[in-house]
Amino acid sequence: MKHGRLRFLIGALLPALVLHVVFVLSPYGQAFYLSLTDWTGVAGEAHFVGAGNYARLGGDSLFLDAVRNNAVMLICVPLVTIALGLFLASMLHLGGRSGRSSIRGAGAYQIVYFFPQLLSLVIVAVLWQFVYNPTNGLLNGALRAVGLDGLARSWLAEPKLALPAIMAVLVWSSVGFYMVLFSAAIDGIPKELFEAALLDGAGSWATFRRVTLPLVRDTVQVSFVYLGITALDGFAVVQIMTVGPGGPDGATEVIGLSLYRAAFFYGKFGYASAMGVTLFFATLTFAVLALRSGRKERLELS
């Protein structure tokens, strides 16, 4: 009996496992190995160079720019997206007196906010490139239309503004999804809790802080991990939108872009793999830390 069970388990698992190993794990393994070589991407052979590629990363000023920019994005993008998502979600729910009933047209708002999620990131980037166009872009056009000519800028060409402009696009494209996610999480909070808060005389802010927020905490945490991974990437938007790309002068360089350039323009696949492995461990560390940090209390809902 047990024997048959083992055979069944192996039979069921093996095909999937083989596919996973061949198409997921083995490329990972190869990347790790290639990061220790000088493979050019076109040669039939690669020479082992030890940790040389990793040592060079520290002296590559463009890569360090990329790390700095990714770090900034890692802090800003999740925080702003989650704050906006929570704000919009609670606005949709806090309209009614019970603290949870929806405001009129909440469904319509949700659909509209969700729209950007339906567009591919590439299209989003192309559209925003037009918005940021300094001469006839929507943003400068709007500023000029209301008489704020002085605020019109070359958004993507000024080193101080380029990265925030890129982060704004990332936030814009993801905030709708997280709003819907948080909305669903708020819907899952038992109504009695809001009623109790109301009876205790809690205002909107107090209800949000003391009831809603603690109860959607898990969702927020997972969102933070997802958004963090998005922020550590950022390649597509930067590649399409920015000057250079990655500019001006490294102001919007991200690790993914450095990696892409090293591999496909400089023919340094080994070095690029080292960047990829570094990014892999950065992402892994971040995800583990983010998930560990909130493990302490878990509330049981009725």
Added chain:
Amino acid sequence: MNPSPFAQPYPTRRTVLRAAVAAGATLPLLSACVTGGKDDKPASAAGAKSATNPLGVKEDAALEVVIFKGGYGDDYAKKAEGLYTQKYPKATIDHKGIQKVGEALQPRFVANTPPDVVDNTGAGRLDLAALVGAKQLSSLSELLDAPSFDDPAVKFKDTLLPGVVEDGTFDGAPLVLNFTYTAWGIWYSKPLFASKGWTYPKTWDEMIALCATIKAAGIAPWTYQGKYPEYMNDPLLSMAAKTGGADLIKAVDNLQPNAWKADGLKAAAEAFAELAAKGYIMTGSEALSHTEAQAAWCQGKAAFIPSGSWLEAEQKDVAPKGFDMVMGAVPARTGSDKFGAAAIQAASSESFIVPSKAKNIAGGLEYLRILFSKQSARSFAESAGTLPAIAGATDGLTLSSGLGSTRDAVNAAGKEAFTYRFRTWYAPLAKAVDDATGELINKRATPAEWADRIQKAADALAKDSSVKKYTR
């Protein structure tokens, strides 16, 4: 991990996962399959050499041709294939017109089963220096010394425009043959200038004076493809080369100490800093893509734009009727320039290679001999609107305004057509120069800082033992 509270006689999810991790960990050993290609050189098809078959093509050997199917299409390549099968009726040709050359061919180079001829062009091309370093390219010297297809009395290499052989030479070995010839300069609309009574400036002082006039007329004197600052590099580096001559170019390409601090480069950087400081560059240019900037120029919002000779073809659908763009040589910075006023930056591109591990190397070389014949080059010039790298290929043809001006500029420059090689040799240095020029044009770097930062990048590259060095 928590210890299991009870013994499990069958595999759990966890043990299976653990086994999978173990399997994954052993993979680096197996990963030789990425780079497992053997370096044995397979025997390449060969036939007997004769006066009509100087490269020794095996008549019935199949030929595989991969062409980048971009702005020029691939009909010109098919035409040459037609000539090839005319000559060798028993040969079958496998033609592939594709866009992502690198993506398609990288695995084939790694597996040592490359095609016989590759047009390695387009945004997704393979890095030439990497191919050279990996010894993936056949030497073309036999082809260069072979008689040309049109006239057996003339050697193949003597039918090419100046610089074409050098452009494809790495460490003394000719490995790449470029099919098109590109000249760089400053473009303007001839009718616009005629109607306003402006003449194209010969010196930089005249340029600055003309810019003041243009600005007063309500037009921005210059614009550039701001998203890609390398467009502005071309006139800047051309100007420096004209001042400093071949020595300056050599010093830069050979990564000599303080090459970037030469007077010629300093003066050129100052010239373009002045252009920016005086507000002669259209506001907002710095954030425009090449299409946006070129469209603005075609709409008459700016008078000058720097570009290579592909500009006319690229603007075909954008330029209004009667815009009649022409290219001018970059004005001379000083009165004592080493090169004449007509000197231009020109280089060949559209790189054709014959992989060293191809099955039919002789056939690949023969195909190039046919492709570079006058007959094939002429029909290319007519259909693609671009100069081929073959001397006199466009003689007698009626050319459009832009292409005609390019041909005239090439003819006027004669032997004084120059090019920098560092862009192909050292891509990271090219990136450093692009970034620095972007900062210079946007007034965030002074000419001295511009030279300093590029010199720093060049020095770092010169010291980097992992980068293969070339000299000229």
